[in-house]
Amino acid sequence: MITSFPKLLGATVITLKLLSASLFFGLFLGLFFAILRLNKNIFINKFAYGYSYVFRGTPLLVQIFIIYFGLGQIEYLRSTVLWVVLKEPYWCAIIAFTLNTGAYTSEILRSAFQTIKPGIIEAGKSLGISNKIIFYKIQIPIAIRQSLPAYGNEIILMMKGTSLASTVTLMDLTGVAKYIISTTFKPIEVFIVAGGIYLFMTFVIHNVIKYLEKKYSFQQ
Amino acid sequence: MELLAFGKTGWGDELFYATLMTVAVSVTAMLVGFLFALIFTPLKLSKYKTLNFVGNFYTTVIRGVPELLVIYLLFFGGSGAIMYVASIFGYYEYIEINAFITGAVAIGIISGAYSTEVFRGAIQSIDKGQFEAAKVLGISKFGQFYKIILPQMLRLAIPNLSNVWQITLKDTSLISVTGLVEIMRQSYIAAGSTRDPLFFYSFAAVLYLLLTYISMKLINKLEVKYSRGY
Numbered sequence: 001m002i003t004s005f006p007k008l009l010g011a012t013v014i015t016l017k018l019l020s021a022s023l024f025f026g027l028f029l030g031l032f033f034a035i036l037r038l039n040k041n042i043f044i045n046k047f048a049y050g051y052s053y054v055f056r057g058t059p060l061l062v063q064i065f066i067i068y069f070g071l072g073q074i075e076y077l078r079s080t081v082l083w084v085v086l087k088e089p090y091w092c093a094i095i096a097f098t099l100n101t102g103a104y105t106s107e108i109l110r111s112a113f114q115t116i117k118p119g120i121i122e123a124g125k126s127l128g129i130s131n132k133i134i135f136y137k138i139q140i141p142i143a144i145r146q147s148l149p150a151y152g153n154e155i156i157l158m159m160k161g162t163s164l165a166s167t168v169t170l171m172d173l174t175g176v177a178k179y180i181i182s183t184t185f186k187p188i189e190v191f192i193v194a195g196g197i198y199l200f201m202t203f204v205i206h207n208v209i210k211y212l213e214k215k216y217s218f219q220q
Numbered sequence: 221m222e223l224l225a226f227g228k229t230g231w232g233d234e235l236f237y238a239t240l241m242t243v244a245v246s247v248t249a250m251l252v253g254f255l256f257a258l259i260f261t262p263l264k265l266s267k268y269k270t271l272n273f274v275g276n277f278y279t280t281v282i283r284g285v286p287e288l289l290v291i292y293l294l295f296f297g298g299s300g301a302i303m304y305v306a307s308i309f310g311y312y313e314y315i316e317i318n319a320f321i322t323g324a325v326a327i328g329i330i331s332g333a334y335s336t337e338v339f340r341g342a343i344q345s346i347d348k349g350q351f352e353a354a355k356v357l358g359i360s361k362f363g364q365f366y367k368i369i370l371p372q373m374l375r376l377a378i379p380n381l382s383n384v385w386q387i388t389l390k391d392t393s394l395i396s397v398t399g400l401v402e403i404m405r406q407s408y409i410a411a412g413s414t415r416d417p418l419f420f421y422s423f424a425a426v427l428y429l430l431l432t433y434i435s436m437k438l439i440n441k442l443e444v445k446y447s448r449g450y
Contacts, residue, residue, distance in 0.1 A: 058425040058432075059393035059394075061394060062421055065404075066418065069418075070418035070421050073417055074418065160286040163286030163288040167288075174292070177289060191297070194289055195281065195289060199285060
C-alpha cells in the first residue's frame, strides 16, 4: 500500500495533464458550438445540435477507440502532418476528451445563454452599446456565472473520464492502478489509494467551484 | 455491407446479440442499482448520524471515483472476496464469477449511487404535509409509502432516472475490459479480425445512439403516464 503510493502519485500528473488540456480546449469548442446553437440559420443550428447529440449519446470509450484505432486506418491521414499527432495515444486521448467535453460544455453554455433575461440585453442596447460589446461584456460574464454549478459537475465527470485513457495504453492513474493490481493481486489496497487520490481531486474541484460560485454570486 | 451480413460470413448476428447483451447488462445493472438505492436512500434520510454517514460515504465515493476503477476492483477482487466468504463456510475450491454478474454488479453499484441521489432529492421535495396527512388519516407506514409517497416521488424522479439510465447504458461499454461480449467487445473482436476498426467502432457508436434514442422515446411515454393530473 505504501510502496504503491509514489507510483500512483506520479501517474496522477498524467491524469491532471489530460484533464487540464482537454478542459482548456473543450471550453473553447463548447463556447463555439453554443454560439452556433443560438444561430438562427437552421443548418448551422442542426449541425451544432447533431454534434452534441452524437457525442453525448455515445460512450466516451467508443469515441477514443474511433480516434485512436479507427483514424489510423485511413491511408491518406497517415501521409499528412496530422499523423504526427494522431499516432500518439496521448494526443488521441486529448482529442477525444476535448470533443466529448466540448459537447457537454456547449449544452451547458447554451442553456446559460438562454436563461439570460432579454431585458438585460435590451437595456444594453438602449444604452447604445454595440452588439459585440453586449455579447462579450454582458452575455458572456452572466452565462459563465450561470453555468458554474453545471460546469463543476462536468469537470468532475471529465476527471473520471480521463481514466479511459488507460484503455489506449496510457499509464494514467487508473492505468497504473490496474497494472499494480494485476501484478500484486492486492485490489483493495490499490483501490483505496487510487480511489483516495481521485476523491481528493474531486474534493478540491468541488470546493474551488463552490468558492467561485460564492465569489461571483448575484446577491452581494 | 457484407461485413454486417448475418451468418458465418459477416458480423451482423454477432453484433445483434452483442446489442442484446448490452441491453441485458444495462437493465440488470439498473435493477441492481435500484436495490442499492432502496438500501441507501433511507440511510441518507435517516435521523441517525452514523447511518447518514454510511449513506453519504457510498454516494460520495462511488460518484467521485472513476467507473473503470470500480470495475477493476470487482473484476480482480470480486472472486477473491467471495472465496474468502466461502472459506468461512468451509468451501475452499476456486470460484470464478461470471463476467456478466461482475459487470452488472459493478455498473449496478455505480448507477445505484446516482439513483440514491435521485430518490433522495425526489422524496425531499415532496411536501411535508403529505406525510403528516397520511399519518393523521391513520394509514400504515407501508401504505403511506406505496400509496402516497411513491406515486408522487416517481413523477419527480423519472426525468432524472432517465439521465441515470443513459449514464448506465454508456457505462456498460466499460465492462468490455472484463471480456464480456457486449457491443464494445464484439466490435473490438470484429475490428481485430477484419482490420477495419474505423467501420466497426463507428457502427458501435451508431448502435449506442440507436439505443439512447429508443430509450428516450420510451421514457418520454413513462413521463407522460406518471405526470397525469399535473
